[in-house]
Amino acid sequence: MSERTPLPERRQAGGPAVTQAHVFSTIVRKEILDHARGRRFVLGAVMTLALFVLASIVRVSDFRQAHQERNLFLQRWLPSVMEQLERDEIVQVENTRAVSPLSILTVGLEPVVPFRFTSTKEGLRFGQSRSAQNPVDALFGYLDVTFIVSTLLSLLTIAFTFDSLCGERADGTLALMLSYPVERRTIVAAKIAGNMIVTTLCFFPAFAAVAMIAAITGVGTMAPWHWLAYAAIALLYLLGFTAIGVAVSSRGGRSADSALTSLFIWVVIVFVTPRAVALVVNYAHPPIRGVEIALREDEAVSHLRLDYTRRLDSAFRLYMGSDASSRQDDFNKARREAIDELRTRRREVLARMWDEQMIDEQAREEWLRALSLLSPAAVFQQVAAELSWTGDEQRRHFLREARTYDERIGRHLAESRDLFFSAAHGQDGAHALVVHDDVKPFLIPFQPTWALSGVILRSALMPASMLMVFAVFAIAAASWFIERLDVRA
Amino acid sequence: MNDAGLRCESVTRTFGDSQRGVFDVTLSIPKGTVYALLGGNGAGKTTLINLCLGVLQPDRGAIFIAGFDIATDATEAKRRLAYVPEVARLYAHLNAFENIRFFEELNGRRVSDGEVEDALSRLSFPPAAMRRPCGIYSKGMRQKVVIAMGLVKSAGLFLLDEPSSGLDPASSRQLVRIIKGLRDDGRTVLISTHESHNICEYTDRVGILREGRLVTDAASSTLDTRTIDDLTASETTA
Numbered sequence: 001m002s003e004r005t006p007l008p009e010r011r012q013a014g015g016p017a018v019t020q021a022h023v024f025s026t027i028v029r030k031e032i033l034d035h036a037r038g039r040r041f042v043l044g045a046v047m048t049l050a051l052f053v054l055a056s057i058v059r060v061s062d063f064r065q066a067h068q069e070r071n072l073f074l075q076r077w078l079p080s081v082m083e084q085l086e087r088d089e090i091v092q093v094e095n096t097r098a099v100s101p102l103s104i105l106t107v108g109l110e111p112v113v114p115f116r117f118t119s120t121k122e123g124l125r126f127g128q129s130r131s132a133q134n135p136v137d138a139l140f141g142y143l144d145v146t147f148i149v150s151t152l153l154s155l156l157t158i159a160f161t162f163d164s165l166c167g168e169r170a171d172g173t174l175a176l177m178l179s180y181p182v183e184r185r186t187i188v189a190a191k192i193a194g195n196m197i198v199t200t201l202c203f204f205p206a207f208a209a210v211a212m213i214a215a216i217t218g219v220g221t222m223a224p225w226h227w228l229a230y231a232a233i234a235l236l237y238l239l240g241f242t243a244i245g246v247a248v249s250s251r252g253g254r255s256a257d258s259a260l261t262s263l264f265i266w267v268v269i270v271f272v273t274p275r276a277v278a279l280v281v282n283y284a285h286p287p288i289r290g291v292e293i294a295l296r297e298d299e300a301v302s303h304l305r306l307d308y309t310r311r312l313d314s315a316f317r318l319y320m321g322s323d324a325s326s327r328q329d330d331f332n333k334a335r336r337e338a339i340d341e342l343r344t345r346r347r348e349v350l351a352r353m354w355d356e357q358m359i360d361e362q363a364r365e366e367w368l369r370a371l372s373l374l375s376p377a378a379v380f381q382q383v384a385a386e387l388s389w390t391g392d393e394q395r396r397h398f399l400r401e402a403r404t405y406d407e408r409i410g411r412h413l414a415e416s417r418d419l420f421f422s423a424a425h426g427q428d429g430a431h432a433l434v435v436h437d438d439v440k441p442f443l444i445p446f447q448p449t450w451a452l453s454g455v456i457l458r459s460a461l462m463p464a465s466m467l468m469v470f471a472v473f474a475i476a477a478a479s480w481f482i483e484r485l486d487v488r489a
Numbered sequence: 490m491n492d493a494g495l496r497c498e499s500v501t502r503t504f505g506d507s508q509r510g511v512f513d514v515t516l517s518i519p520k521g522t523v524y525a526l527l528g529g530n531g532a533g534k535t536t537l538i539n540l541c542l543g544v545l546q547p548d549r550g551a552i553f554i555a556g557f558d559i560a561t562d563a564t565e566a567k568r569r570l571a572y573v574p575e576v577a578r579l580y581a582h583l584n585a586f587e588n589i590r591f592f593e594e595l596n597g598r599r600v601s602d603g604e605v606e607d608a609l610s611r612l613s614f615p616p617a618a619m620r621r622p623c624g625i626y627s628k629g630m631r632q633k634v635v636i637a638m639g640l641v642k643s644a645g646l647f648l649l650d651e652p653s654s655g656l657d658p659a660s661s662r663q664l665v666r667i668i669k670g671l672r673d674d675g676r677t678v679l680i681s682t683h684e685s686h687n688i689c690e691y692t693d694r695v696g697i698l699r700e701g702r703l704v705t706d707a708a709s710s711t712l713d714t715r716t717i718d719d720l721t722a723s724e725t726t727a
Contacts, residue, residue, distance in 0.1 A: 018564060018597035026594040037582065171578045176635070179542050179572035179648075180595040181564040487544055488535075 018181045024190045027182075031194025035160065044156045045202045051152060052206035055143045056213040058136045059104040063219055066099040066115075066130060077445045081413060085439070093119040093413045095405065095446035097398055099130070100389035101219045104210065105230055106146040106381070108390025117402050117446075119410025122305075123297045123350060124403060145210055146384040149203075149234045150377050151270055154241040157199050161245025162262045163255040164191045165482065170255065175487045184482045188246060192475060195242045200235060207231055223453065229460070230387045236467045237380040241266070243474030250481035273375035280371055285364045293357060300349045304342055311338040316433065335435065339415065347407060354403060358396075365392055369463070376470045379463040386460045389450050393459050397451035405446050412442045494520045494646045494677025495541065500550035502540055511536050511701040513550070518694070520645065523668055523678040525688045525709070528698035534681040535575075537698070538650050541679070542572055555645050568596060571639025575651040577631040581624030585609060585634045588623055592638050600641055608637040612667055629660035636667060647671055647678045654684070665691045685714055 035041040073096050084091045096116045103110050116127035136143050165187070168174040177187065211227060213219075248262045315334035319327050372378035385391035416439040495518040503510035511533040518524045528534050539545040541552055543559045543566070552559045557566035579588045586605050593600045609619055612633040623631060632652060639647050649668075653661045669691050671678050680692065688695065689709040697705040705712075 018568065018595075022597055023595055026591070030591055034580075034582070171581070172574050172576055173578065173580060175542070175544060175574060176572060176577070176579075176592065177595065178544055179567060179570065180592060181567045181597070182595050488539065 020183055020186045023180075023182050023186050024193070027187060027190035028194040028197065031164075031191060032197055035195075035198040040159055041198055041202070044159070045205070048148070048153060048156070048202045049206040049209060051143075051148045052145060052210050053213065054136070055145055055148055056104055056210045058134055058143055059107070060213060060217045060219050062134065062137070063099055063101060063103060064217070065133065069130075070096050070098060074445055078443060081443060085416065089417075090121065091414050091416060093410045094127075095119075095402075095410070097402075097446065097448045100394065100450070101214070101222055102226060102388035103144070103390050104214050104219060104388075105144060105227075106384040106388035106390050107142040107144045108146075108381075108385030108388055109392070109395050110390050111142065113395050113398060117406075119406045119414050121414045123301050123346075124406040124410070125294070126402070145207070146234075146381055146388075149237065149384075150380055153199070153203065153234075153238055154270060154377075155266060156202065157195065157238050157241040158245045158262045158266050160195045160198055161191070161242055162249055162259045164195065164246055165249040165485075166252055166258045167249070167255055169252055169485070169487055178487055184485075185479050188250060188475075188478045188482045191246050191249075192239075192243050192478065195246065196235070196239055199238050199242060203234065203238070204231070207234075226387050226389075226453070226456075229457075230384060233380065233383050233387065233460070233464055233467065236464065236471060237376060240376055240467065240471040240474050241269075243471055243478050244269075247474055247478035247481055250478050250485055252485050269375065270377045274372070274378040274381070277368070277371040277375050277378055281364065281368045285367050287364060293353075297350065297353060300353065301346060304346050304349065308338050308342040311341075319433070331433075332435075343411065358399075372463070373466045376467060379466050379470075383460045383463045383467070386456050389456070391456075391459075393451045393456050397455075398448065401448060402446070409442045409444055412437070413439050416442075494518050494522065494555060495524075495679060496553040497537070497541075498551050498553075500537070500540060500547045500552060502536060502545055502547045504536075509533075509701065511540070511698070514698075514701075514703045515550075516696055516703060516706055518646075518677055518679060520677050521672060521675045522694060523672045523680065523692045525692040525695045526679060526681045526698060527683065527685060527688070527695060529683055532683075532698040533701040534683075534698055535650060536701075538572075538648050538679075538681050541570070541648055543567065568642070569644060570646040570648060571636070571642055571644035573632060573635045573639070573647065573649045573652060575654060576628070577635040579623040579626075579631055579634060582622055584622055585614070585619045585626075585637070588634060589638050589641055593641050596642055604641060605637070608640040609633070611640070611670075612637055613663065627660075628655050629657075629663070632656075632664070633667070636671075645676055647676060649678065649680045651682055652680060653682060687714070689714060 077095075081091065081093060094116060095118070097113075099110060099115075110129070111131060112129055114126035114128065115130045118125045118127065140147065165174065168177070174187075178184070244265055245262050248265065249258050251258070251261075312335060315331055315338065318334070319331040322330070324330070369382070372382060382391060386393055416437040417435075495516075497514050497516050500514045501510070501512050503512070509531070514533075514537060516524075526534050526537065536545065540547055541554070541559065543563050546560065554566040555569045557569065559566045580591070583591065586602060589605045589608070590600055606616075606619065610616070614630065614633050614637065618626065618630060623634065626634070636647070652664055656664060665687075668678055668680070672693070682688070689712060692709045695705065695707060695709050695712055696703055
């Protein structure tokens with residue numbers, strides 16, 4: 001121009017129609033390319049991969065250990081029960097549950113759900129749960145994929161987005177961009193989408209590595225749709241944080257202020273709210289203490305057993321005082337009737353108590369679920385646990401199964417031996433009668449199953465919807481802020 | 490009046506205590522005209538530019554760019570204007586080609602390297618710097634890149650906000666040549682500046698803003714630098 005060279009022939013001003021969809025895809029593409037060139041993305045991707053792999057190794061090793069413990073236990077189970085029967089000891093049938101292979105994703109309630117349970121004549125007794133057995137868990141408090149997603153990946157999305165708009169505003173490129181046919185909402189949507197794709201690029205390779213480790217180490221990648229649903233929920237959760245980062249950045253100000261505000265919100269969502277929710281629920285609805293339940297059970301059952309013992313005692317006296325040829329049949333009949341009645345009444349009493357306990361636990365869970373809706377991190381952890389079969393649904397499923405087993409099998413084994421003894425009758429001293437029931441058909445160890453996927457899906461639907469609401473709210477906030485942003489640097 | 494490159498009709502925009510802003514500004518800049526908007530600090534020049542860009546919405550009045558209302562037909566209006574901010578920072582990690590290509594894509598068009606190179610060459614942009622990141626460019630070079638964006642965009646209206654501030658004399662002379670070239674090409678140029686030196690040499694009309702009001706709107710040929718200085722000085726000291 002300075003050399004007075006002719007300018008290019010001017011096109012018709014305007015040209016092809018500009019759609020916001022085209023603008024959107026242009027900004028998204030640039031956002032991805034910018035991240036791909038930057039250090040934050042590389043660092044985030046490498047860190048995510050490394051931590052996912054570390055968590056997988058820890059969880060796989062823990063799962064295999066639990067699996068091994070259970071196998072060893074099962075090998076000893078039948079001989080142990082037979083030994084007790086042969087020695088005429090009071091039979092206590094101990095059993096153990098399996099650990100979910102998907103605990104590689106979420107440990108969830110694994111550390112609090114009893115690993116063993118015992119059927120006794122007095123009722124069902126739940127044992128201790130399995131505790132952390134490796135140094136990494138001791139350091140991090142059960143390191144799993146869900147922990148990494150809910151804390152570190154959410155922080156990573158904040159790191160990706162905190163200066164996405166305030167940085168452009170400070171650089172003057174936002175004002176330049178708005179001198180083009182670009183709507184502000186399109187910029188926000190594109191920033192969120194672009195950063196979300198970048199987050200997904202960090203998440204998916206690491207997540208695929210977890211699946212590979214599970215497959216290679218023999219843990220098995222059961223229920224592929226659970227894995228997919230898990231990935232979808234994790235990304236939905238991270239979408240909320242991406243939108244929060246962009247929303248905070250849309251308020252303008254300096255990048256440092258934006259970083260601090262985003263960090264503050266992250267701390268509140270990830271650390272403060274879940275703990276506050278737990279505190280409120282514990283205060284409003286304290287958990288039922290195991291000892292208290294056991295005492296109540298003992299009291300109810302001991303009343304029933306007292307009646308039962310009296311009836312057996314009187315039957316045994318009749319047996320001892322009778323010379324009739326049918327005295328054995330009469331005794332067996334009386335004993336059978338007493339056992340049947342004991343079982344029926346105990347079933348009724350225990351069922352009532354368990355129902356009460358279940359109702360109480362459910363009320364507490366409902367409190368927890370309702371208040372957790374205030375905390376996206378708690379909601380995500382809940383859904384993640386359900387999808388990994390380490391959540392409330394699976395815990396309830398296990399408790400129901402254990403009780404069914406106890407009623408159908410454990411109780412038969414525990415009551416298969418009765419020793420009757422009398423020193424009051426006859427001149428030839430004490431008389432004893434041992435009654436052996438045939439329990440061979442019941443000699444089956446506990447075989448746990450998994451809660452139905454349909455049930456889990458239903459229970460995950462509401463929290464997943466809340467994560468959606470969280471993301472939509474954050475996106476709406478970002479749109480609201482950008483519309484009111486003074487773009488002048 | 491539809492041929493006007495830029496038309497402001499009774500535009501008012503106030504801030505805070507309603508003492509600051511622009512008040513009832515009416516002006517019309519025909520196509521192919523270079524218009525200098527002069528005024529001291531806080532006179533409302535940048536506010537008027539931001540209103541023309543649609544970044545700010547007027548409380549009253551309307552602004553038309555090539556006949557398109559910036560408030561109701563922003564897409565068409567924005568496709569016809571090029572904005573050169575006072576500090577054109579661009580994307581520091583992208584080179585001139587990438588910056589221009591990105592912004593032109595926002596305009597709905599993919600441009601070839603040849604087209605970009607052509608536009609930059611016409612602004613005497615050093616060829617060796619074209620492929621280097623914009624972060625290392627001088628202010629003048631960044632300004633040229635933004636003007637090249639307008640050329641590639643085929644914008645009919647160029648809005649230059651304080652274009653000469655911070656430029657060395659050689660770059661300022663080059664900028665004047667570029668502005669003249671834009672006029673020769675039939676484009677409309679609105680320059681917001683507080684520097685009156687030689688302004689009449691390369692502009693067709695001059696408007697003076699004082700406390701948000703357009704107090705003078707006259708042909709450059711009818712004004713001399715001294716008169717402008719007097720008007721601006723009285724505004725500055727007011």
